[in-house]
Amino acid sequence: MSEKRLYMDTKQPEKKHWNRWVIISLTIIGILIASSAGYALYLANLTKSTIDNAQQPLESRVHDGKSNMRTEKVDPRIDNISILFLGIDDSEKRGFSTARSDAMILATFNETNKSVKMVNIPRDSRVKLAERNEMDKITHAHAFGGIDMAVNTVENLFDIPVDYYVRVNFDAFIEIVDAMDGIEIDVPFDIVEQNSKDEQDAIHIKKGLQTLNGEEALAYVRTRKYDSDLARGQRQQEVLKALLEKSLSIQSITKYDDVLKEIGKNLTTNMRFGEMAAFHDYLYKGKNLEVELLTLEGQPDRINRIYYYVLDEEALNNTISSLKAHLELEETNAEESKDN
Structure with missing residues (x-):
């Protein structure tokens, strides 16, 4: 490619x-x-x-x-x-x-x-x-x-x-992740970040394998405090991949709905x-x-x-x-x- x-x-x-x-x-x-x-x-x-x-x-x-x-x-x-x-x-x-x-x-x-x-x-x-x-x-x-x-x-x-x-x-974005019951991400570090309403320190995510809801997934791809722009781009790709895999694996018609x-x-x-x-x-x-x-x-x-x-x-x-x-x-x- x-x-x-x-x-x-x-x-x-x-x-x-x-x-x-x-x-x-x-x-x-x-x-x-x-x-x-x-x-x-x-x-x-x-x-x-x-x-x-x-x-x-x-x-x-x-x-x-x-x-x-x-x-x-x-x-x-x-x-x-x-x-x-x-x-x-x-x-x-x-x-x-x-x-x-x-x-x-x-x-x-x-x-x-x-x-x-x-x-x-x-x-x-x-x-x-x-x-x-x-x-x-x-x-x-x-x-x-x-x-x-x-x-x-x-x-x-x-x-x-x-x-x-x-x-x-x-x-x-937030609502779709929530409609999918979240996405599974191996978080590399603890994160404290603002939410979508720009409320400071509203989101707390622990290091390790986590199921992130919509607000947490957004904070995970937005944060710039903990690593480089390159690493942030890799996080975005990781979340996008998780979203696509989740959308393809949805078994319930209700979830598609x-x-x-x-x-x-x-x-x-x-x-x-x-x-x-x-x-x-x-x-x-x-x-x-x-x-x-x-x-x-x-x-x-x-x-x-x-x-x-x-x-x-x-x-x-x-x-x-x-x-x-x-x-x-x-x-x-x-x-x-x-x-x-």
């Missing part, structure tokens, strides 16, 4: 660093259940109902369901497609549709070789917001114009169509059940699935006393070329496209 892992430090607040990993894990679990549950009639109907209830079409695509950058609607069973994953740190003070996006990941899927490319978009990236025609942080696109502005802004930035989106509320309900409450998408089930072929490759993780290079800067992450134009254009090649799209002048 060819896999490139690139990491970037944008000096963001500490509690936000785990968001990118959470959205990836929740999305994988959701798609895994959606594609594998189709083998049992009841579970297929249950999953279809959950996905149908999570439907929120893009307002700008209500007539034909396709990106303006496509000549016809794509079919993930036969076409190369792209998905924008958004993680929303929703609170009682903000609506789900108007919260800022704390994580944005654009993924492209090549149907021919069953490979995936994923690029993390730093939330403070200074870009031109669609419809507002002004430079601002990309995280504000969702806050100002909801999912439509977020999708259109990403399309303009990369000059490629965004075919689907999946928007996840981070509250789902609980997990799917939590996913349904905290996820919206314009992808239908049949389209999501098409990703079973990617999951079937398992460890042989080729995944390339890309990064957007840039520099932190302050403009009018506001912090931004200013993208490197040459590196951005290289990323655009890589994504276009993966989607097998014709190369265009990225600068001209972004100006139009």
Whole structure:
């Protein structure tokens, strides 16, 4: 398997660093259940109902369901497609549709070789917001114009169509782990950490083999006090593996029901059940699935006393070329496209 892992430090607040990993894990679990549950009639109907209830079409695509950058609607069973994953740190003070996006990941899927490319978009990236025609942080696109502005802004930035989106509320992570009755982890050291409400020293985890509930699992992957960033990344992979194994080994239909309900409450998408089930072929490759993780290079800067992450134009254009090649799209002048 060819896999490139690139990491970037944008000096963001500490509690936000785990968001990118959470959205990836929740999305994988959701798609895994959606594609594998189709083998049992009841579970297929249950999953279809959950996905149908999570439907929120893009307002700008209500007539034909396709990106303006496509000549016809794509079919993930036969076409190369792209998905924008958004993680929303929703609170009682903000609506789900108007919260800022704390994580944005654009993924492209090549149907021919069953490979995936994923690029993390730093939330403070200074870009031109669609419809507002002004430079601002990309995280504000969702806050100002909801999912439509977020999708259109990403399309303009990369000059490629965004075919689907999946928007996840981070509250789902805790609830899904709890719905699975926790996950078993061999904890390497005692941990005292804040909880999801940022209450200090609320979580206490003992060293050794433990069954962690949702809050404890979140604290385990968030903590930065006890080891390195590299080790924290390994903990995240460990928890993700435990979650995936637990989701595959669920024997009770009731448990599937609980997990799917939590996913349904905290996820919206314009992808239908049949389209999501098409990703079973990617999951079937398992460890042989080729995944390339890309990064957007840039520099932190302050403009009018506001912090931004200013993208490197040459590196951005290289990323655009890589994504276009993966989607097998014709190369265009990225600068001209972004100006139009």
